[in-house]
Amino acid sequence: MDDLRTSSPNATYTAHCAEGELAYQVDTSTGTAVFFPRVIAPATGAPLEWRVSKGLGTVHATTVVHTKGEPPHTVALIDLDEGFRMMSRVEGIDPMAVRIGMRVRVRMHPGEPPYPVFDPEPGQ
Amino acid sequence: MSGLTPTRLTRASVAIVGAAESELGQCAPGTTPVDLMAQATRRALDDCGLNLADIDGVFTNASQLRMPTLSLCEYLGLKPRYQDGTGIGGSSFMTHVQHAMLAIEHGLCSVALVAYGSTQRSVSRAAASPREWNPYESPYKPFMPATAYALAASRHMHQYGTTRENLAAVAVAARQWALMNPVAWEKEPLTIEQVLAARMVSYPLTVRDCCLVTDGGGAIILTSAERARSLKQKPAYVLGVGECLSHASISNMPDLTITGAAQSGAIAYAMAGVGPQEVQTAQVYDAFTINTILFLEDLGFCPKGEGGRFVSEGWIAPGGGLPVNTSGGGLSYCHPGMYGLLVLIEAARQVRGDAGQRQVANCDVALAHGNGGVLSSQVTVLLGSGATI
Numbered sequence: 429m430d431d432l433r434t435s436s437p438n439a440t441y442t443a444h445c446a447e448g449e450l451a452y453q454v455d456t457s458t459g460t461a462v463f464f465p466r467v468i469a470p471a472t473g474a475p476l477e478w479r480v481s482k483g484l485g486t487v488h489a490t491t492v493v494h495t496k497g498e499p500p501h502t503v504a505l506i507d508l509d510e511g512f513r514m515m516s517r518v519e520g521i522d523p524m525a526v527r528i529g530m531r532v533r534v535r536m537h538p539g540e541p542p543y544p545v546f547d548p549e550p551g552q
Numbered sequence: 553m554s555g556l557t558p559t560r561l562t563r564a565s566v567a568i569v570g571a572a573e574s575e576l577g578q579c580a581p582g583t584t585p586v587d588l589m590a591q592a593t594r595r596a597l598d599d600c601g602l603n604l605a606d607i608d609g610v611f612t613n614a615s616q617l618r619m620p621t622l623s624l625c626e627y628l629g630l631k632p633r634y635q636d637g638t639g640i641g642g643s644s645f646m647t648h649v650q651h652a653m654l655a656i657e658h659g660l661c662s663v664a665l666v667a668y669g670s671t672q673r674s675v676s677r678a679a680a681s682p683r684e685w686n687p688y689e690s691p692y693k694p695f696m697p698a699t700a701y702a703l704a705a706s707r708h709m710h711q712y713g714t715t716r717e718n719l720a721a722v723a724v725a726a727r728q729w730a731l732m733n734p735v736a737w738e739k740e741p742l743t744i745e746q747v748l749a750a751r752m753v754s755y756p757l758t759v760r761d762c763c764l765v766t767d768g769g770g771a772i773i774l775t776s777a778e779r780a781r782s783l784k785q786k787p788a789y790v791l792g793v794g795e796c797l798s799h800a801s802i803s804n805m806p807d808l809t810i811t812g813a814a815q816s817g818a819i820a821y822a823m824a825g826v827g828p829q830e831v832q833t834a835q836v837y838d839a840f841t842i843n844t845i846l847f848l849e850d851l852g853f854c855p856k857g858e859g860g861r862f863v864s865e866g867w868i869a870p871g872g873g874l875p876v877n878t879s880g881g882g883l884s885y886c887h888p889g890m891y892g893l894l895v896l897i898e899a900a901r902q903v904r905g906d907a908g909q910r911q912v913a914n915c916d917v918a919l920a921h922g923n924g925g926v927l928s929s930q931v932t933v934l935l936g937s938g939a940t941i
Contacts, residue, residue: 489704493695505802
């Protein structure tokens with residue numbers, strides 16, 4: 429468990445992002461993947477261990493957000509192969525062409541802090 | 553169902569005896585959320601013949617007030633024996649009914665006021681309910697809450713073949729009902745084609761798939777069934793209540809196509825001793841058109857996945873087999889932010905038989921279903937007329 433005076437779940441997650449890694453946690457009592465990052469595991473209260481995802485996933489749900497004065501953008505829920513779900517964006521494709529079931533791969537979007545976005549896997 | 557705990561509350565131990573809206577729509581500059589609560593409270597007291605001094609239990613929540621029971625009690629000059637500011641979004645007031653029932657059954661209070669007010673149209677939605685920063689969602693710029701409901705809709709369309717036309721049918725039915733409600737915000741008819749052609753907000757939801765943004769509020773008064781029978785109005789007995797909290801952020805919703813209404817409804821039905829076939833009108837929190845479809849399925853009015861077909865066949869519209877959101881709903885009547893109390897008010901009016909032109913014939917059982925957050929909190933209340941006890 430984090431000493432919250434010196435470290436936090438979000439700080440650890442963000443540090444991984446800065447290294448180009450998508451980090452998640454695993455419940456040490458059940459092996460279940462956990463996301464978003466926490467200090468203890470949901471439901472069991474067990475300690476958590478950090479892991480780095482291979483970054484491959486599948487689009488679970490998708491929408492296209494229309495904001496005045498900006499081009500439409502996707503917001504999607506991505507199921508990572510390790511068994512956790514997260515919100516993100518699918519880039520490099522017409523937003524309306526993002527499909528549920530599409531295979532995607534993570535990439536760090538430069539920012540302060542950097543954050544994970546996804547690109548469609550080739551051949552889809 | 554797992555997690556289904558039998559309630560120890562007593563069916564029909566309390567009743568809604570007074571119910572009233574404040575002004576709805578657009579209020580004068582300077583109007584506060586508590587002004588609207590107080591106006592609705594005065595009207596609800598007049599409705600049942602009780603006085604402010606009779607109120608000894610206060611239940612309220614409002615996104616514009618940090619300590620809502622303090623604000624309301626100060627304004628009304630009340631020192632209640634019992635108070636509760638539970639806040640779980642738009643379904644808070646259904647939970648307040650449950651907590652008021654508990655408090656009245658145990659003698660913690662005898663006359664409970666549940667009140668709500670919002671000036672979100674006047675001050676802007678962003679000012680009225682600022683959103684928390686979520687480091688795992690906010691960077692992706694979801695337009696909340698619409699984007700969360702759009703994601704749920706995308707799964708329903710993918711899994712069950714639900715169409716944008718099905719979603720639009722919900723908005724059109726709501727508008728048809730609203731045209732029979734003199735205080736509804738929307739006054740003009742609406743077609744499927746108009747819904748589809750409206751400005752896109754978060755695909756597949758256009759602005760006509762989204763609830764209104766209005767000012768407004770309401771109040772209900774509850775007391776024991778025994779006392780209720782001596783008051784002015786026919787009591788709307790609380791037959792059953794059930795609640796389910798399933799997540800806070802849409803990324804963490806266990807299944808985007810199954811809401812906590814499946815659990816809250818099952819608990820409420822079991823307590824009430826009725827099933828969906830006995831419900832004569834369902835008032836369900838329609839923040840977005842997909843809500844109505846999800847709740848009709850999860851509350852047992854049609855099989856999972858068939859909500860789209862159900863609404864497109866006209867079941868929920870005037871003249872249909874299951875009148876739904878007879879006030880016009882959040883889509884066409886009013887939507888002052890946390891709309892659940894207005895859902896309860898319409899359900900109470902239907903079982904009292906005083907819903908005017910939109911009254912459902914022989915309405916003895918009405919369901920009021922509240923939704924909060926992003927399909928996060930689900931609370932179901934079943935109300936019954938004197939014929940049900």
